[in-house]
Amino acid sequence: MRPLPEPATEQLSLASVLYALGDPVRLELVSRVVASPGMICSDADLDVPKSTLTNHWRILREAGVVRMAVDGRCRRIWLRADELSTQFPGLLDVVLRLGENESTPTAVH
Amino acid sequence: MRPLPEPATEQLSLASVLYALGDPVRLELVSRVVASPGMICSDADLDVPKSTLTNHWRILREAGVVRMAVDGRCRRIWLRADELSTQFPGLLDVVLRLGENESTPTAVH
């Protein structure tokens, strides 16, 4: 499973991580990958065009929020939980906890 | 001191707040307004053009992060700390704590 490029732990910037999380679709994607570690992109199952989804995953990956690896046709995705809590202790926990309360307007099916 | 328009507490969205905080300049502005409640815009003293600064303050205000009020020629600014911790308990505390550790590349003087 070839991994896709991602920033090293020390390079993660708070502003980039907050920016990546500052979008309703991406917040929802993060919630789902927390619930389903190793999920594939299309498991997200949101009412968002494919190419837009690719872009959202890329932003999350380049900010260091998620890790992606090629697995056959698919991309498997994990939250970089350990690295994030090393660099930004408490941040993800708070955001995920608060994210649970928010509506998920883009959910579909 | 006429207040400038701002969203009501119940209307604050997590994504908008995170988006507003997801910029190095705005993170720095928030740090400074925490350190100096009631500061005026130009007290920020960053190496950023005036019109750009206006825009950053506007984004913070429209996301509900700060409150602004006209005071003579100036705009006084406060963090909406109580309202933010009502809607998003823990969020600001974490972000501000982490923000302290980050470099402040845009500081000047």
Next chain:
DNA sequence: GATGATTGTTCGAAAGTCCCGAACGATCGA
């Protein structure tokens, strides 16, 4: 009041970013 200095907004142009459909490439199963 006039004048000048100070504070911040508005405007417009240039550059950049985001969204999304269409076409494509890679992989898998039959």
Next chain:
DNA sequence: TCGATCGTTCGGGACTTTCGAACAATCATC
């Protein structure tokens, strides 16, 4: 080999960001 599936790339249109120049509002002083 064929068709289906998964995701990327490309290109355009729309939107956003940045920033200088001009402007509006206020204040302090004469």
